[in-house]
Amino acid sequence: MQSVQAFLETIICKAGESVRKINEDEWEIQRWTARTYRTIGIVIVPDEFDVSPSNEILKLGLKPNSKKKALPLSDNDIQEALIKGWIVKEIRFSKDGRTPISNIYRMGPGLFAYEELQKEEQIKVFKGLNEKLLFALETSKDRLPEKFIRNVDLFVNEEKDAENWGRERVLKFTHFLIAFLQLKRRQSRIEYKEIGATYYEEIGGSKVFDGNREVFISRMEKWIEAPIAELGIVSTGFIVPIFFTGNMRGNLSSYSIGTVHATTEISVSEETFRTDAKNLWLVENRGVLTKMAAEKDFLIETSSLVIGVDGQIRGAHRKLIQQLCESSSIQQVVIWVDYDNAGTIIARELSNLVEGLSSLFIGNEGNVFTDAEAYSQWVETVQHAEQEMTLGGPIQWKEWIGN
Numbered sequence: 001m002q003s004v005q006a007f008l009e010t011i012i013c014k015a016g017e018s019v020r021k022i023n024e025d026e027w028e029i030q031r032w033t034a035r036t037y038r039t040i041g042i043v044i045v046p047d048e049f050d051v052s053p054s055n056e057i058l059k060l061g062l063k064p065n066s067k068k069k070a071l072p073l074s075d076n077d078i079q080e081a082l083i084k085g086w087i088v089k090e091i092r093f094s095k096d097g098r099t100p101i102s103n104i105y106r107m108g109p110g111l112f113a114y115e116e117l118q119k120e121e122q123i124k125v126f127k128g129l130n131e132k133l134l135f136a137l138e139t140s141k142d143r144l145p146e147k148f149i150r151n152v153d154l155f156v157n158e159e160k161d162a163e164n165w166g167r168e169r170v171l172k173f174t175h176f177l178i179a180f181l182q183l184k185r186r187q188s189r190i191e192y193k194e195i196g197a198t199y200y201e202e203i204g205g206s207k208v209f210d211g212n213r214e215v216f217i218s219r220m221e222k223w224i225e226a227p228i229a230e231l232g233i234v235s236t237g238f239i240v241p242i243f244f245t246g247n248m249r250g251n252l253s254s255y256s257i258g259t260v261h262a263t264t265e266i267s268v269s270e271e272t273f274r275t276d277a278k279n280l281w282l283v284e285n286r287g288v289l290t291k292m293a294a295e296k297d298f299l300i301e302t303s304s305l306v307i308g309v310d311g312q313i314r315g316a317h318r319k320l321i322q323q324l325c326e327s328s329s330i331q332q333v334v335i336w337v338d339y340d341n342a343g344t345i346i347a348r349e350l351s352n353l354v355e356g357l358s359s360l361f362i363g364n365e366g367n368v369f370t371d372a373e374a375y376s377q378w379v380e381t382v383q384h385a386e387q388e389m390t391l392g393g394p395i396q397w398k399e400w401i402g403n
Helices: 004-012 056-060 076-085 110-138 146-157 167-186 192-199 210-224 264-270 286-294 295-301 317-325 342-353 372-379 394-400
Strands: 015-021 026-032 037-044 087-092 102-109 233-235 239-243 261-264 279-283 304-308 332-336 359-363
Touching: 004 015, 004 026, 004 087, 004 102, 004 110, 004 295, 015 037, 076 087, 087 167, 110 146, 146 210, 167 192, 167 210, 192 210, 192 233, 210 317, 239 286, 239 317, 261 264, 264 317, 279 286, 286 295, 286 304, 295 304, 295 394, 304 317, 317 342, 332 342, 342 359, 342 372, 359 372
Parallel strands: 279 304, 279 332, 332 359
Antiparallel strands: 015 026, 026 037, 037 087, 087 102, 239 261, 239 304
């Protein structure tokens, strides 16, 4: 734990400044030169400090660089916080070294020490949970896809979360994974709410993970590149639809050119789909899909199958696209998304999914790209826009695909 002097010179002082104690609860801020020094200001802070700040102080959200001219506290609370070292008062002087020009409150050594202790405790908690997660993974390996096992290992060992989640969400996801794996050992088919209910074994336990249901499932689907049902989670409270138009056949179903069709994540998980189409169009928005579905002659003449990803690539989309790309008939994939940052991310993910096949990326200036990187760089140079602003029609679509 830092001394008061070390705290002041690390957090409060600027470059070239130091402190000197002049009274029991007062430190002078100095700046030295080659020949002399100048008094810059003073800091009011006690010699000893308390490391258990009140809730009122914690709610202020003070950070080492926070500077507050006033605090939403009573005079008594401020005085207590100063005495216990939860906050300090920093007074800066003008060039004469006497006249105050600023008077602010900042994080004190007691609050700083509390935050550091909390970080150390969180590191211990994460370490313990990660060990528990790896043990649960090891004892369930024979029931899990290799991709899932590999990604859990990466998740445990990464220094920064790959999805840029905050500490609290990462912590909750770790608990979720442990709960899922422990339940997976006992049964092959799982209802989403069972995960929390069996883990916490208390009233309300089944709802603990509800607030993060979509992001947790989406991340796990991304890991396995398939619907969550392939991990045994057969009921999540919602069914993911996949809209498309064109010829497509499954073990239990068959679809033809003529209208917009829909299948589901459950069907994709249980069936193997094929197509006789030559051109596979992957479009971000339903409006584009609907318009292309109405152009039956175009779909027939160009042998096209169009799938809508609805602005978010789910595990069901990934598996269906990969299944269709295994059809020997597919000669070309056309990726057509919004012209913005989100669209670029979707385009990259789709490009990775169809790697090995000839791909086209549609611009909105009559331009077509054959390389994902070149397309991404171009998007950064144009005004963001939606697909629907330049839908075009069969004549233009044929030009894009060289038909």
